[in-house]
Amino acid sequence: MSAGATVSLARELRGIVGEDGVLTGAATAPYETDATASRGLRGVPDAVVVPSSAEEVAELVAFACARGVALVPRGGGTGLAGGAVPVEGGVVVSLERLGGVHELTPEAWRLSVGAGVTTATVRRLARENGLFFPPDPGAAEQSHIGGNVATNAGGPHAFKYGNTGTWVTGIEAVVPPGEVVRVGGDQRKDVGGYDIKSLLVGSEGTLGIITAVTLRLLPAPEALLPIVAFFADAESGCAAVAEVIANGIEAAALDFLDGPSLEVVRGAYPEAVPDDAGFVLISEVDGPAEEAARQAAELQACVAETAIRTDTPVPAEVWRWRDGVSGAMSGARGGKVSEDIFVPLPRLADAIRGVHEIGAELDLPTGTWGHAGDGNLHASFLIDPSDPAQLDRANGAADRLFTLAIDLGGGVTGEHGIGWVKRGQLARQWTEGAIVLHEQIKRSFDPANVLNPGKKVARL
Ligand SMILES: Cc1cc2nc3c(=O)[nH]c(=O)nc-3n(C[C@H](O)[C@H](O)[C@H](O)COP(=O)(O)OP(=O)(O)OC[C@H]3O[C@@H](n4cnc5c(N)ncnc54)[C@H](O)[C@@H]3O)c2cc1C
Structure with missing residues (x-):
């Protein structure tokens, strides 16, 4: 968009959201990217607006439809699929003032x-x-x-x-x-x-x-009882997850870190991590105190059969540690290309092995972690983002990862969405009829294609 057109767009937007509802200059920089920044995704918005009410949002959408202007809705900008990034320009609509x-x-x-x-x-x-x-x-x-x-x-x-x-x-x-x-x-x-x-x-x-x-x-559940179990490798850890579920133990969470992911946060775990651990299961049981204690004892006994060690840490401490994994993985080399594929639970160990094979073939350090009970892996290829060759290889690795997930009977995203980075990938996973329905739903809501165009498209 030319400088003159940008100025006149900003003037018209001020007529809708007021003088302070249109951001300018350096204030717009944070809206150029989201949590995909470390894989190099960025876009320059034509404008950034911060409406203060649903009525102002309605006026913005009416303006966009009348003028064919693209709108890019934005929440906290933590998305991992580039959905809030104005990759092709457009007006970023940040909902941060709708905080009541x-x-x-x-x-x-x-x-x-x-x-x-x-x-x-x-x-x-x-x-x-x-x-x-x-x-x-x-x-x-x-x-x-x-x-x-x-x-x-x-x-x-x-x-x-x-x-x-x-x-x-x-x-x-x-x-x-x-x-x-x-x-x-x-x-x-x-x-x-x-x-x-x-x-x-x-x-x-x-x-x-x-x-x-x-x-x-x-x-609120009366008791939260986390159990952390260390295993020698992904095969024994994934088998333990399957055992917990097959035994009817109703865990609230069954998360995992594979060996390389455990390595980057090893020092931050509240106790010393066993030297020979190559997989960790982070589980939790919740509910009424007595019932939770019974289920926790069953879970611990179930995993202890094959675990190297089991711990019962303080809930807040262990989840804070778990929350640090994504950032620590990015920090290991400066950036990462990470995708949240899902697979049927019995194929979880195959998926972890497959991720490491892809990384080895493309000469990229890898690590996977995520929600083992849901078969949902965050498969990450670590990169130095200043090296375009590494980024290229990592994007190629992600493409092979999607093939791996689908070949194992799963799919391309369990929770992060399609956004920009996985646009077109649903076509690999769905039948033609489902893709057509997906496209028809988009057209019936947004015939002028002004809402986040180019994002979540099922096929290119
Ligand atoms: C360290 C870290 C850990 C994470 N862990 C998890 C996890 O465990 N599970 C998980 O699912 N995700 C996780 N995420 C990803 C991210 O936090 C989620 O996808 C989150 O829901 C995005 O919310 P947001 O407000 O930041 O949305 P944004 O990133 O701003 O936007 C995400 C998408 O939603 C759209 N959008 C945002 N707000 C609106 C709105 N009001 N109306 C319409 N569309 C809107 C945007 O256009 C975009 O397509 C993690 C991210 C990070 C950085």
Whole structure:
């Protein structure tokens, strides 16, 4: 876009969101990228706007539809698929000012908040009222609930509790040509129409701009009992995961780190890590104290048969340690290309082995970690981002990774979404009919293709 066109676009946008609702100069720099920055993804927005109400968002969408201007919705910018990056320009619409708590009814286990409230705030509000919001994606202090809904984010406790969408009972969103719609709400039952709420969940800013959500909460579990088990290798660790599930033990979380991932955070574990550990299972059992203690004892006995050592650490300490893995992996070489493939549980060890084979063939250090119980791996190829040859090889590795996941009976993303970096990949995984439906749904919400164009496309 020419300098003159940018100035006149900013003037028109100020007419909608006010003088301070349009960011300029250095203030726009943070909106050029998201958590894919370390793999080199960046885009220069034509403008960045920070609307203060759903009505302003509606005016923005109406303006975009009338003028054919692309909008790139943005939450906390922690996405790992490049969905909030203005790769091809466009107006970034940051929902950060929609941060209000609309209604909290602890007695009904319900919370309605603006899309810009952080995940950590939602979890804290629930906790302060004796309740519990289970989704726990790893960048909770920065990510927004709107972004979590838009990506259908998971996290360690998705094993027992499901991804974010499981906890959404209502959505307020702006859809083309500039209408505020409300689907669902705080009621417990509502099956009348097509499930538009679920279409918006995971839509990655391509069907509507989410301005508020109503969430279902749960009474807080009385006990949280983590068990960490170290194994010699991925084969024995993955077999133990399968045993836990087959024995009917209802774990809340069954996460893992493979050997190379364990290596980068070894020093930060609260105790000394056994020298010969090549895989660690980070599990947790929750619930009423007595029942949780019984299940925890069963889980520990089950994994102890093949583990090198089992620990029962303090919950906050072990999850803080686990949350540090992604950053530590990026820091090991300066950057990483990381994809969140999923595979059937019995193929988890094959997937981990396959990731290492790809890394070895392309001469890239690798590490995998993630949500073992869900068969969801964060397979990472470590790079020096200043070396274009490494980045090229890592992108090639990611492509082979998708083939591996699909060949093993899984798919290309378990929780991070398609965004920009996996655009076109669904075509490998889906039938033609499903792809056509996907495209028709996009057209019926957004016929002018102004909402996050180029993102979440099923085929190129
Ligand atoms: C250290 C780290 C750990 C992570 N761990 C996990 C994890 O365990 N599980 C997991 O699932 N993810 C994880 N993530 C990825 C990321 O935090 C999630 O995808 C999160 O849900 C993104 O939320 P956000 O607010 O940052 O969204 P953004 O990155 O800003 O946007 C993500 C996508 O959602 C769209 N979007 C955002 N807000 C809205 C809105 N209000 N309306 C419409 N569309 C919108 C954007 O256009 C984009 O397509 C992790 C990321 C990091 C950096």
